Amino acid sequence: MIDADNNPHAELIRVPALDDNYIWLLRNPSSQAIAVIDPGEAEPVMRWCDDHHASLTEVINTHHHGDHIAGNAAVMERFGISLTAPASETARIDHISHMVKEGDHITIAGFSAEVIETPGHTTGHVAFYLPDCFGDHGLLIAGDTLFSMGCGRVFEGSMQDMWSSLAKLRDLPDDTLVCCGHEYTASNARYVAQLGWNPPELATQLAAIAKATASQTPTVPFSLGLEKATNPFLNADDAGLAEALASHIDGDAPFASHDPVAVFTALRQGKDNFRG
Numbered sequence: 192m193i194d195a196d197n198n199p200h201a202e203l204i205r206v207p208a209l210d211d212n213y214i215w216l217l218r219n220p221s222s223q224a225i226a227v228i229d230p231g232e233a234e235p236v237m238r239w240c241d242d243h244h245a246s247l248t249e250v251i252n253t254h255h256h257g258d259h260i261a262g263n264a265a266v267m268e269r270f271g272i273s274l275t276a277p278a279s280e281t282a283r284i285d286h287i288s289h290m291v292k293e294g295d296h297i298t299i300a301g302f303s304a305e306v307i308e309t310p311g312h313t314t315g316h317v318a319f320y321l322p323d324c325f326g327d328h329g330l331l332i333a334g335d336t337l338f339s340m341g342c343g344r345v346f347e348g349s350m351q352d353m354w355s356s357l358a359k360l361r362d363l364p365d366d367t368l369v370c371c372g373h374e375y376t377a378s379n380a381r382y383v384a385q386l387g388w389n390p391p392e393l394a395t396q397l398a399a400i401a402k403a404t405a406s407q408t409p410t411v412p413f414s415l416g417l418e419k420a421t422n423p424f425l426n427a428d429d430a431g432l433a434e435a436l437a438s439h440i441d442g443d444a445p446f447a448s449h450d451p452v453a454v455f456t457a458l459r460q461g462k463d464n465f466r467g
């Protein structure tokens with residue numbers, strides 16, 4: 192039984208940045224601790240702090256890309272705070288105070304968090320799972336590994352790496368809320384809509400995304416349970432998806448239809464080349 196007075200829930204704040212990035216702030220209302228996650232630029236974070244008379248207490252990075260870390264130094268200097276980032280990225284992320292790796296248990300804004308290594312988008316990418324920061328359900332800080340209806344591009348790791356990373360995230364509870372690094376949902380949904388894969392909840396999900404897109408309403412954070420049901424990148428081992436893809440791709444299908452890594456590879460490469 193959770194006592195709401197003694198265990199106030201986290202507050203998650205979305206700060207749009209650059210073209211389509213989201214910087215996240217996680218605030219603990221009992222301590223006023225505020226973690227900033229992946230500050231790809233400092234200015235919008237500073238403005239939020241000024242507007243709210245707030246101070247940040249820590250910086251968290253999921254991976255080394257500039258659109259996730261370029262604001263680190265300015266934010267750390269202004270507030271005199273530490274940086275938590277992947278242990279394997281000391282050569283590519285400066286001034287890491289707390290190095291983390293698979294299975295580490297840390298706190299973020301005072302909430303317990305587990306580190307999950309998710310190589311694929313980059314070799315050193317990590318996600319953070321906070322099982323009880325909303326009381327009866329958790330938060331996944333997914334960085335550029337999992338997007339709504341999509342996943343990150345596979346820049347450094349292998350397709351096997353990325354599929355294994357997504358399969359790990361899929362094991363988290365359905366009621367987990369997910370925040371990720373980009374608003375790519377509309378493009379992802381256009382790609383998914385033409386795959387010929389029709390799980391029961393997909394039509395409703397696509398309609399909801401179309402409505403949000405039309406009104407320029409952010410689609411992140413989102414429910415992991417709904418993604419498990421409708422995101423093909425979390426379903427590369429689904430026979431129905433494999434069959435849809437095999438018939439969707441002309442001529443000699445470039446994958447053995449029941450090998451999840453081959454299905455995932457075809458899906459990811461299809462999205463990389465998709466212009467819709």
Ligand SMILES: [Zn+2]
Nearest residue numbers: 254256312335
């Ligand atoms: Zn990235």
